[in-house]
Amino acid sequence: AQTVTQSQPEMSVQEAETVTLSCTYDTSENNYYLFWYKQPPSRQMILVIRQEAYKQQNATENRFSVNFQKAAKSFSLKISDSQLGDTAMYFCAFISRNSGNTPLVFGKGTRLSVIA
């Protein structure tokens, strides 16, 4: 079974600064994807960024980038130029691609507060 661990329950960052959220995972599979989802108070999960395990290049989406270390099973999210609208819960998630449509496995989340 896969597990996802987010060791930082809460973090805060000053507006315009950079913050990194940590995520580690455990799997015996080679074919998988990793995601970061954002959940604002509205509760809707919004996809922030995704990484394919077979790609060595780290994914980037505007102010969001990841540091994917496959051997270490680490997948951290860096948010640059933090904005007040980035305040939310952030969830790291894993999905296997070895057995058809499988569900996402989520970590427990990190609550990020961006301070003006």
Next chain:
Amino acid sequence: GAGVSQSPRYKVAKRGQDVALRCDPISGHVSLFWYQQALGQGPEFLTYFQNEAQLDKSGLPSDRFFAERPEGSVSTLKIQRTQQEDSAVYLCASSLGGLVAFFGQGTRLTVV
């Protein structure tokens, strides 16, 4: 519709009452997932549909939980004889069968 729609957004049920939670996926999405998110936790998988077929219900916590998607579009998650530990946000997600799942805003169930 433009996104995944869930109703109601909030539901308060007395212990022992039956509840039904509705999910309208994005039109054309064949895959539909239900997740349960307890307070302060990440979502946990409940069940998965491909069109009208329920292919995985391994996450349903007890036989009081039942889900259906009879015509391959709208899905209903039913909880019978609700208990306090059922209090959570119930999230629905749909996808075309690919990787990216689109989530609804969830239904917050409070059992009193």
